[in-house]
Every structure is written in structure tokens, then in C-alpha cells.
Amino acid sequence: MSNFIEKCLSGDALLDEVDDYVDEWHEGDGSTPLHRFLGMKRSEYELWVMDSDVLPFIVTARWERRDVSDVIDSFNALPLAARSDGPLKAARLMKWLKSEGLWK
Numbered sequence: 001m002s003n004f005i006e007k008c009l010s011g012d013a014l015l016d017e018v019d020d021y022v023d024e025w026h027e028g029d030g031s032t033p034l035h036r037f038l039g040m041k042r043s044e045y046e047l048w049v050m051d052s053d054v055l056p057f058i059v060t061a062r063w064e065r066r067d068v069s070d071v072i073d074s075f076n077a078l079p080l081a082a083r084s085d086g087p088l089k090a091a092r093l094m095k096w097l098k099s100e101g102l103w104k
Contacts, residue, residue, distance in 0.1 A: 003039030008059045015055050044068055 004021040007013035013021075018038070025037045035045030044058045047068065054068070057075070061068040 003037060005039030005059060005062055009063055015059065018052075018055060 002010070002012070004013055004018060008015060021038060022034065025032075025034050028037075035042055038045065040048065040058060044054075044061075047054050048058060054072070057068050057071045061071045064071065
């Protein structure tokens with residue numbers, strides 16, 4: 001069975017369907033941790049819980065086979081006009097988590 005991230009990558013799920021997958025997990029037996037059920041690494045899941053705007057970065061990281069922090073850093077390097085507010089918030093959060101030693 002494919003998880004949410006895999007289905008996003010194959011085009012079988014949309015990012016805004018993540019809540020449906022969380023609901024499905026709640027209705028299940030709970031034997032699989034939610035981050036694994038969604039197809040996220042523990043660190044990706046923790047970042048997503050703190051700021052759901054980071055979900056596109058997680059999917060992009062998987063697509064590009066890169067760490068999500070690298071994807072966010074690359075985005076942060078774009079000229080300001082090319083960015084939107086949501087990803088900027090995620091980039092600031094990741095920077096703070098790194099400075100506090102909370103991001104591996």
C-alpha cells in the first residue's frame with residue numbers, strides 16, 4: 001500500500017488531501033506511527049506539525065531526493081519577488097529550529 005507522500009509523487013493524491021489521510025490513520029488500528037503512515041521521516045513530520053506550510057517542501061525534497069532543509073534553503077536563496085509568505089514562514093521556522101539545536 002502506498003503512503004500519502006508516495007501518492008503525491010505519483011499524482012494520485014493532492015497536498016490538500018493530507019487531512020483525509022490523517023483521518024484515515026485515526027480510524028485505523030494505530031499500530032503504525034502517523035509519520036510513517038504519511039510517508040514522512042520523523043524530522044519532516046516534526047517540521048510539518050509545527051508549520052503545515054512546509055508540506056510542499058517535503059514532497060519536493062522527496063521528488064528531488066534531497067533533504068527538506070536543502071530545499072528550503074534553496075527556496076530562501078531566491079530573490080524576494082519569487083517567494084510567497086507561506087514558504088518564508090517555513091524557512092524562518094527551520095532556521096530557528098537549527099539555531100536551537102532542534103533540527104538534525
